[in-house]
Every structure is written in structure tokens, then in C-alpha cells.
Amino acid sequence: MAKATNNLKNRFGRSLTDNALTRYVTFSALYIAQGIPEGITYFAIPAWLAMNGKSALEIAAFVGVIGIPWSFKIIIAPLMDRFTFLAMGRKRPWVIFGQLGLIVSFLNIGLVPDPLNNLSALMVAGFFISFFGAFQDVATDGMAVDVIPPNEQARANGLMWGTKTIGISASLVIGTWLINTVGFSIAVSSLSIAVAAIMFFPIYFRERPGEKSMPWTLGAASPDSKQTQLQSWKHIFKSLLKVVSLKSSIVFGVGVFMVGIMFGLVDTLLPIFTIQELGWTNTSFSQVFSVTSVIGGILGMVIGGYLVDYFGKIKMLTLYLGILALLITVFAFIPNLWGSNIIIYSFILSYYTFYTFLCIAVFASAMHLCWKTVAATQFTLYMALSNMGRASGSALLGVLKTNFTWEWVFIFIAIMPVVMAILIQFINFTKHRDQVDSFVVLNQTLVAPPVIKD
Template sequence: MRSLNWLATRNGRVSAFFFLYLAEGLPLGFAVTAVVTQLRRQGAGAAEIGAFVGALLLPWALKWAFGPLIDTFAIKGLGRRRGWILASQVMMALTLIPLMFIDLPTQLSLFSAVLLIHNCFGALQDVAIDALACSTLAQSERGVASGAMLAGATLGQAIGGGGVLFLSGFTGFQPTFLFVAAAILLVTLFIALPMKEAPADAPAALAGSRLSAAVTALHDSAVMSFRSLLSTRGAFAGMLFALLPMGAMCLGLTLQSNLAVEFGLKDDQIGLLQILGTVVSVATCVLGGWLSDRWGRRRAMATFIALTSLPVGWLAWEMQGYGWVMPRPAGTSAAPASLIAAFLVACFFYAAFQGLVLSTRSAIFMDVTDPRTAATQFAAYAALANVATALSATWQGVAIEAWGYPVTMTVDVVAGLLCLLPLAFVSTPRTIDAEVTGDGGAAGRARKLALALGVGCLAWLPAWHASAQLGALLPIANTFFSLVFVCAALFLFAGTPLLGDSTVLRRSRWLGLALLAMELRRFAGSSAGGMQGLAGVPGLALDVYLYAVPLLAAGWLSALTRRPQLTQGRGQRPVSVGADA
């Protein structure tokens, strides 16, 4: 077995990355399609399922943080990247086994926590595979290898989702955990284990602690990402574009599985729907890239985004006409055959249009990426896009229970069109100099971003004070403010280091940690009178914290905008604050 080295030949390398990405797609398809279908069939609510999927996607939004870890450490004797792949795949398989013994949906929180750990190893594996691809693939191989990776990930999702649903009809659902774990281990045994990295591909000797070096590299990567995202108007618009949902998204998330169960589709029918939709999406991915090269990137993307609205809007209209508004328990009422037909048609057209969007999105991110920081900046865009997907899954689950399907789908259509605003400003630098030094407007963009985040933090105060009046809208508002607090914290971590002032850096980091801790509010009950407390912390103290931290953050972000050299990095010439975007 160990005499076979997949990395020794061109065909071997392409095949290896196909199967490695297949192992990566398996658990994702399993969780988002197969597990979600079973949760809905067993009575879990749309909000629970939305929060479940949103939490599972978070490790993929943070996978950029694994890069410095993989670059700094290596498992002795296994290779710099291969060791991480082997360890990640084994842990992915092992963390699936305990899930067989967790009762759903009564222990959904425990199930979600274990699956979240599983997805952390999945994201770690993804970063290690990409790093291995960059170091082993020749320039002439990268195009076909990228296509093989996409095909492998898509096939893995289809097997883990639709394939598992087919299998569950014969074995029941619990044994399918073993099937997914065994499939991952087969790739480990026959692909990852026989691979051999070049002997020279080993971590360089580092002075001092490797952990300290990894933390420093993570810090530098965050600062570099921040600087590159502000360097040109196109890069900044690309950041806003990535943070917004790119077209209607609900038929690509949990809403499709919810409706399939409610309409009475069997597991094998849902599996077939998912597999065929995946095939259609892969085919249109190729078409979307080809069309965007000929029509122009922005024109093609705007067209494709608008197209995703059509099947979602049409299905919302049909459901409203049939009176299928609020979620219904599976099996309690039969859906008309014509409504099921409309659902299937909408799903297939949506899959086709989503494939067009996905391929063009990657091309747009490449267009606005600075060649000097290509890996860092592109990874940042991908991470922000994953954040948008996770938040969409979360708020849509809450909205389905609060508003019903037609209204949620209509809001999804409107929200999906908002990304057309920053898309209008997404463009490549006009000059070669702009690619290297930026266009001179980074300071103005940083000021505006700090002000916007400060206003967002300030808006939390009246929203939380009126939380009792918000009622069912409170979870949706919470999702929005979570995005504000996380973005503000990232700004304080990665933006203020460019000031070069140690006092400012230290205070910003502490305030950033306090903003991240605002997420603890989700684990404490609330009432019209305030918080009920958390882990021994009195409710009054927690209430004071929830008012004081956003207020301090708003004031601090406002103060940062008045500093004379907001985006000056060490060793760089000062940048005028008066420069505009």
C-alpha cells in the first residue's frame, strides 16, 4: 500500500485531490441534507434546524485561521500537510460514531456540539488539502485539478446527502453514520496514507515557541487581510458583496428539506431530488464561468442573481395560493399534486441558477484580489461568503416560524437583490500601480467602515430595550446584531494594529473580546424586565454588560476615525485621513 504514491504522476495527483475533496463533501452533505431531513421528520422546528445548520457552517467561515497552524506545525514523519490530512480524516470519522447514540431531536444541542467539532476537523482538512495542492500541483495542472476538486466535493455531498437517504430506507438512519465514517476512512486508507510529500516540504526551523510563531502568523494574516480588503474600491466593494446573500438562498438551505418532508416526499425521493439538483448545479457552474468571460463579470452576475429570485418568488406565490403558509407536522395533511410539482420544478431551476452564481462569484473574487496577497485575500472573501450563508440559514429558520413560508421566501428574494448595490462598484484596479500600492482611498474606506460599525453597535441599545415589543422578530434582530458585533470585533483586532500604537492596540483587543462575549446573551433567558442571569451572573449585572459594551464600542470606533493615520502600517508611508473612497 505505501509503495503507491499518488503525488508522483499528473493523473495520480488529479485523482488524489478528487477523492480528498470527496471525503470533504461527504459529511457536509450528510449533515445539511440527510440529518436535516430526519430532524424535520421527527418534529424539529424550522428555527431549531436553521440554527443547527448555521452553527455547522461557522467552522468553514473561520477556516482561514487554520492556515498559520498548518504552516507552522507538522506531525513528525507524516509530512507537513499530509499529516494534518490524515489526522483530520481520522478525527472526522471518530466524531461521527458518538452521534449514533444521541437521541434526536431531544438532544439536538449535544448533537450539534459534537457535529460542530466534526466540522472543525473538516475545515482543518480542507485547508491542509488546499495547501498540499498549492505545493504539489504544477501550473499546467491546476485548472483540471480545480475542476476535479469541485466534482469530488459535489459528488461527496450527493453521496452523503441523497445517497444516505437512499441507504436509510434499507438500514434505518442510525447505521448510516457508520457508512459515512467508513467512506472517509477508505479515502484515508487508499489515498491519503500512500501519498508521499517531497522531503524538502517540511516546516522551517523557528526561533522560540512554534505556538507563538503561529499566533504571530495568524495576527499578521488578519492585518494583511484587512489591509488588502481596503486597498482599492473594487476590493472593498468585494468585501461588502461577499457579506451579503448572493441572490435568493432559501431553496439551497434548510427550507427545501423542510418543505420536502411536509409535502410527504419519502427519503429516497428527497435523496433523488438532491442528487439530480447537484448534477444540474455542477453543469451550470461550467456554463456560468464561460458566460461571465464573454458577457462581462458584473453583467453576468447581476443576471444570474436576478434569475435565482424567479423560482423562489414563483413558489412563494403558489404556496400562498394553496394556503400552505405556516409549517405543518409531517404527515398531518396531504399536499396537492400540483403544488408538489411546482416545488420540484422550482428546485431544479433554482439549482441551475445557483450553479451560475457560484462559479461567477469565485471569478469576481479573483478579479478584485491583490496578486501579492492572493491566498490571504481570497480566503477572506470565501470566509465572509460562508458567514453570509450561515446567517441566512439562521434567520430563515426563525422567520419561517414567525412569518410562514411565503413571506420568508419573499424577504429572501429582496435580501438577495441587495448585493447588486456593492456589485456595481466591484472592479479591478485601473492601473498596475493600484494593484501594488492601492488607490489612496483606504483611509476613507476604513473611516466609513468604523463609523458604520459604531452606528450598528449604537442601534443595539434601543433594539434591546424594546426586545419585549419585538416578540418573534427578536431572534432575527439578534442574528443581525451578531454580525455587527463580530465584524466590529474583527475590525478592532485587525484594523487598529495598523495604527502602530501599543496602547490603542491593547484596548482595542480587550474591547473586541468583550464584543465577542456578547454572544453569551443567546444562552440566557430574557423578559420584559431584563435578563434572568447566566452561570451565576446576576441578571442585573448581565443587563448592564449588554448595554455598556456596545456603547463603549460605538464610542471607541468613533474615536478611531479621528486619528490622523488610521490605516498606516509599520514601515509604510503615512496615509492621509482625508482620502476618500
């Protein structure tokens, strides 16, 4: 019995760097916490607004505003790379802070009076949910790049993105049911309970052995953390500029911005299109979206990471982007079949399945391009570019729908993945890693202590 207990402890220890199972469970939980605010702000609230007769322009404006904090993550990331409480880890203190902010901001949005006729206040409250969601996201991603070995990155991203999708779907279904049952204020405020429960993971688990769990507990900074941590803004921005100036970094950044436009357009479009064009209720939309997203998320968790590992990042990125472009184009040319639930369900299921697979491949690619020295800032730069594209796409939908039919809107969306598919053919991951490794060797040479001769 004691032997079995010891084996379990070895498999599921408290240190992220020493335990694969601990890494998978912790990052999956933190990504569920990221999915909860997205499910409410990007899907449940827009569907509720559409159900209550708000225009596409008003809903797009709301989604555009809540997308702004995700675009400015690049301002937060250098702060995390520069400042931290090393005795608790390089990124874990920031994860805890972001999680606390999410709890408070969920409680705050429930205090907005008459939200249907007070969209400005609703936007401000939604902005703060997105701000702390982005904050937690930056810290979590930075910690993931720090502690997840390269050979686990695709598999870990499959689990992380899959659980995030489940978090989005669960919060959408439960949030929509609560909004329709007990009212908006109680519904959104109650979600802080789920976010608070996930706080257990960043508090209990540590990045590296010997670190403090909390500021008042025993422990000390890890030698690895001390060696990796940069001590000046000059070194951070000089190192960042060095790695993002590489050709593969530039091409990837442009590509994720373009595909981000597609994400923003589709996410904002679906609740408006299904409710106001097809006559669905917000409950119907939430149920269909959630079921299809969960299926996509589970497939992503089970096989998404393995496909990227087995066939390679460029091949799978190209395949997923091509399938999405073809899927959206075909849907644009069959408006006479939009009245069929089977067609709509199939489209949403197919889109979110390959969307999940694409996100897993994009995240794994971004991690592979990162230099650990400025991991949070560099990874966040890629994600900020994607989120800038997403916010642009969300805001752009109102303009497109005002001037064009739904068919032309879908055709415009299909162009975005084609552009990224072309761009990524110019990325060379092997050459990029060799260049980053040469930076590491150079840095070690520059900071090496002088040799003292007898």
C-alpha cells in the same frame, strides 16, 4: 509499451505543481470528501428530523449550530499560513489532519444515544463534523490557491464544485437510505469508510517535486515553499490587512456575506418546506434533491468554469445572481402551483443548477483576489464571510417562518442576490491584481539580500 507507460506517468505525475491532470483529480477527490459531511449534516439529518415531527425552530437551531465552525475558519487559516511541516508542503499536512478528524467525527456521531430526543448531543457531534470539514476545506483551498495557475482556476473550480455537489448528493441518498434501513447510528458511522478511502489522495500526491510523502520518507522542503512561507505573525496580519483593505476585497466580502444568507435560508428551508408543507417523505426529498443537484453539478463541471473564463467573472456573477433572484421571486408568487410536482422539481433543479454556477464564479473570483503570501487566510476570510451569512440564514429561517408565511420568506430570500449583484459592479479585478503585484515587488525588494561588492 514502456513508452506508453512513461507518457502516462508524465501526464499523471505525483506533483500537483507540475501536472494539470493530477491537480484536477486530487482536488476533485478532496471536494467529494467535503461534500459527504455537508450532505449528511445539512440535508439528510434535517430531513430525518422533519420526518419525525421536529419543529422548524429545532431544525433551524441544529443547522445553525453545525454552521458555526464554517464561520470561524478565519481563526484556523492564519495558523496554516504560519505553521506547517514544509518538507511535506505548505498545506498538505493540514489536509491530512483534517481528513483524519472527519473520519473520527463520523464515527463519533454514530455514538449519540437516542438522537431524536437528544438534540443537544446531536448538535455537538454535528459541530465536530463541521469543524473538521471546515479544517480540511481551509487547507484544501489554501493548497489550491498555491498550486493552481490563474488560467486554470475557473475550470478547476468547476470540477471541484461539481464533484462536491455529487458528494453531497450521493451522501444524502445513501445516508437517507441507510438511516431508514439500518438506523441512524450505523448509517452515519459507515460514511467514515468513504472519507477514509479519499485519504489516499493527500497521502500519495505531493505539492511540489522532491517533497516528503510522509514524515518518515525521503524528501525536503521546496525552495518555492520556503520563499512563500511567512515566518512571523506580524508579517501575516500586515500582509493580510494590506490586501483585504483594497476596495475590491471589501466589496466582495460584503457581497458573499449577503449571498451566504440566501444559501443558508434555502438549504434549511427545503427539507422543512417539502416535508412539512407539501407532505413529502425524507426519502422523496433526498431523491429529488440528489438528482437535481447532480444535474447541476455535472453542468457546472462541464461548462461552469468555461463560461466564467469566456465571458468574465463580473458578467457571469451578475447573470447568475439576477436569474436566482427572478427564479425565487416568481416562485413566491405562485403558491397555488406548489402542489404540482413538476413546478417543485423545476424550481429545485433550476435553483441548484444556478447555485452551482454561482459558487464556481464566486470561488474563481475569490482565488483571483488572493495574494499567494497569505492565500489560505485571505481565501478563508471570504469563505468565512459566506459561511457566516449561511449560518445566519439558517438561524434566521426559524424566526421568519414563525412570523411570516412561506411566500414572504421566499421574497425575503430573493433580496439577497440582488444586493450582491449591485455590489459586485464596484469590483475591478485588473486594478486589484496590479495592486497585489506591486505588493509582491515591494516584498521582494525588502527581503532581497544585500549586494556584496568586491
